[in-house]
Amino acid sequence: MPRLSIKCTNLTYYYDDERGPALQGLDLSIPEGEWTAVIGPGGSGKSTLCQLLSGYLPRSGGGKREGGLELGGIDPATAEIAEIAERCGLVFQDPDAQLVQGTPQDEAAFGPENLRVPPPEIERRVEEALAAVNLEQRRHSPVRELSGGQRQRTAIAAVLALRPRIVVFDDASASLDPAAQGQFVQLCRKLHAEGRTLITASGRFDDAARSAERVIVLAGGRVLLDGPPQELLRKGRGLLAQLGLLPPWEGAAKAGPGLAAGPAVPAASAHMTPPGAAADSGSLLAVDRLSFAYAGAPLALHETSFAMKPGEWGIITGENGSGKTTLTRLLMGLLPVPIGAVFWQGQDMAGWRVRQRAAKIGYVFQQPEHQFVAHTVWDELIYGLGRKKGRGRELDSSERERAESLLLMAGLEGRRGASPYLLSQGEKKLLSIIAQFVHPKSLYILDEPTSGIDYGAADKILRLCREQAACGAAVLMITHDPALVEGEASFMLKLYRHKPAEYRRLASV
Amino acid sequence: METLSQSKRRNLSFTTLDIVLMAMLATANAVMTFYLTYINKMLNSLGGPVATSTIVGVYMVYGLLAYYIIRKPGTAAITYGIGGAIQCFVGTTYGIASAIVAALCYIVVAEAVFALTRYKRWGMGMMMFAGGAMVPLWFVCAANMFGYTAWSWQVLAVTLVMRLLSGIVLCGVLTKMLGDMLQRSGLLRRFAIGRKEAEHAPTIH
Amino acid sequence: MIAYQKQQSHLHRIDPLSKLVLLFCIALLVMRLHSSLGQVLLLCTVACMARWAAGMPWKKQAKALAVVAGFAVPYFLVTLLTVPGGQVLAQWGPLRFTLEALDTAGSVTLRMFTVFLSSYVFMFTTDPRDMVVSLTLRLRIPYRFAFGLSMALTFLPLLQEEGRSISAAHQVRGQGKPDGIRGKLEWGRTFAAAVMHNSLRRIQQTAGAMEAKGFGAYPDRTFLRTAMPVGKGRIIAIMAVALTAGLWWYTQNVNL
């Protein structure tokens, strides 16, 4: 078998728009069997590199590549499809972009089928791949009925079943729950032990990066640091922290709470939600034994209650598929709300239309693409701001100022004319969030705002939340890394298997 | 280095992107047919099959649009093929057999028309001609399948003229307009329609 | 939109291509028979087949046929009034009902019912994925093209979803469908453009992701899903063809 090393020589890549290069003069050589973590802040070019390796760029995504790239003797830009598919498997960052077959089983079988693997062998691989991501039970569910994390697992399984010798994970664990993230690192270890070349990209110096043999830090499309993780942590800690790749609590401390902190199965209901939350008259939003089932499916949310006062900051956590997104979609009226379960200042919200709710509640979707409505970043940001006069919108000076400052904060001021869809994943997320914070609302609901972005950007988001909470707005946030916010939030609700499993008041600041 | 004939062959065989586009257009057609059923019903109760003839052009748009965008021989065969097949599962009020026969009729005519012009002409006139040309063959088949033959020749003639007009305007003209609109969005750069534009661009100024 | 239901009826266990042959036989007979009586018999046969061979309850059949009724009734009237004939049954002023017209109208209307019901039975009993497998393994259509069907079927719910999600996005962002015709039209235009734009993006992504998993790498591929056994289907298809040919000959030469 030929040696499957990866070699970049002066690799430079331009997207189709007339901007500077997204990657610039990369010189890398990765020997076969090495586990390399590529980390860097949002928009630093990680996904671009991953997609170049798999040949997706420039083959399908367009753009212009300069310099050399070699993948065990072939150039992914010009090689035959079979040559690449047999060598290299890429899990894209956005699960929706790669799920094309309908069910996890079909998805996992798709690759091996194309490579003419005999059916009994495919069956074995599918089973193994689905087991590796804990998705056996959802084997035949339509993909569109899966939760965000379950889709990401499906995407991972689909590539595992291909058994490529080079495996590239582009931030593939971003929306996984802590237990699954731990499993993901285990999976990487196993793949590495099997002798596969492994590349994991992420926006943070996370557990995967710590377990890797080598870490490459990208910033602005260039390699900034390159070396074994321990060495980087020793020598480059300052720079890493400055780039936002280290968690804030690691500024000085040796080790923070690992990602897999906390038991996967919480002890059931020592402190359950105070019942009759609706009776609490001072509350802004009260949820009282809210249950919901999708058509033809068992309950996706079971008797959940909590209440929020103005200025409060709540966290919702829970494993993938436990009903978090369902809960917030209900609050927003995107799913039909039963009568007598959700109250706004004591008033039943059941009959409210989405638009009515939108006047009071700002909502950020789990998948940022789902909420884009405009063709440019700036239009996206100011959508709905100002009064419509004819076709043009006129912002008053304070609105404009706020929009500008938010844009600056998100680091998107240079991209105001770009299409929101052509941003990096982290940039998309930031845009979707600031586009809500630009409007004054009484409650902001954020569905996993900090997943897949670097700590620097996460900190900016938290600052926004803090500001709003100080002004009297409430914030409800779904997150898989509560460690980031626990210090400031007022309560945490944990869902387990579609039920509230734990409700904890936190010492708010 | 690949030779000219190699690159030409590569240009003429269908890429995955082409096939996905055709599938998407066929799907859009299926969805549209599904919702057009209501309009069709309304027209039908106003003026029977003669009135429904006014919109037959819309049902052919997807294949012609695919041809207009992809411009490779065989495009209509695959697009209408997928379109006909998917109607076996989504259903039309006229039945699966008619969906398949209609698709076959469109394939024969569209492939012939573009082959005759050697895939070189894509102007408005050509598209109108193609839209109109696809009508008669299917009309003859449909008349036999649904028993229109029982009508008097005047009614048949009126229906045919309606269908021809519908084919020319609602299929030909609409396809051209839709295609040009999509082309302006800049997302078709990787198809023939987008490349043509790029080739001409330097000569414009 | 997709009518397929997983069940264990006889027709569910027959391969899609044989069923298509059966379907075309029915379509041919429908074309061939010109009298109302013949059509009634045919419709009854198809209905019985739907009930006992496909396990489709009567109620479901009735519901399906009600969909076509909206077409069939006006169609019936138009034919009744336009077809020339000799035997006058009733006459009010210029309106003349002839026996021939009634017979033809009945036959063309029943035709629609038969055609629709038989198609519905096919949809009801056929898993689309089996069709893709049959097309490639039996008809030897290159799998990349046959997969167009499979992709189209995945896009189907996706397009609807896409529409719903774009609409949700606008509402969440504080602008739902506005009131007033002009506002609605403008909104519809934006909406359609957004759906189109997103679909085009998805086409690129899907194609790229499929190639990344080796789609199109070789001229053929394997299938995890095994092709349905064709033994029984082939017998039924041959019988259907023979029966159709026989009936055709009979109606042509013996009983016109």
Ligand SMILES: Nc1ncnc2c1ncn2[C@@H]1O[C@H](COP(=O)(O)OP(=O)(O)OP(=O)(O)O)[C@@H](O)[C@H]1O
């Ligand atoms: N399709 C595209 N067209 C144009 N520019 C793009 C496109 N995708 C990404 N970019 C830009 O290229 C740069 C690098 O993007 P890339 O997606 O590689 O970043 P990333 O490191 O993966 O970031 P993240 O952590 O947010 O995923 C960014 O500035 C981004 O805005």
Ligand SMILES: Nc1ncnc2c1ncn2[C@@H]1O[C@H](COP(=O)(O)OP(=O)(O)OP(=O)(O)O)[C@@H](O)[C@H]1O
């Ligand atoms: N449209 C749908 N139809 C049917 N079931 C659905 C649908 N959407 C979600 N579900 C199911 O409901 C359950 C809860 O999903 P939800 O999206 O709320 O999970 P989540 O807690 O947000 O998970 P994640 O952390 O992965 O985003 C899951 O089991 C999921 O499969």
Ligand SMILES: [Mg+2]
């Ligand atoms: Mg990325």
Ligand SMILES: [Mg+2]
């Ligand atoms: Mg979720």
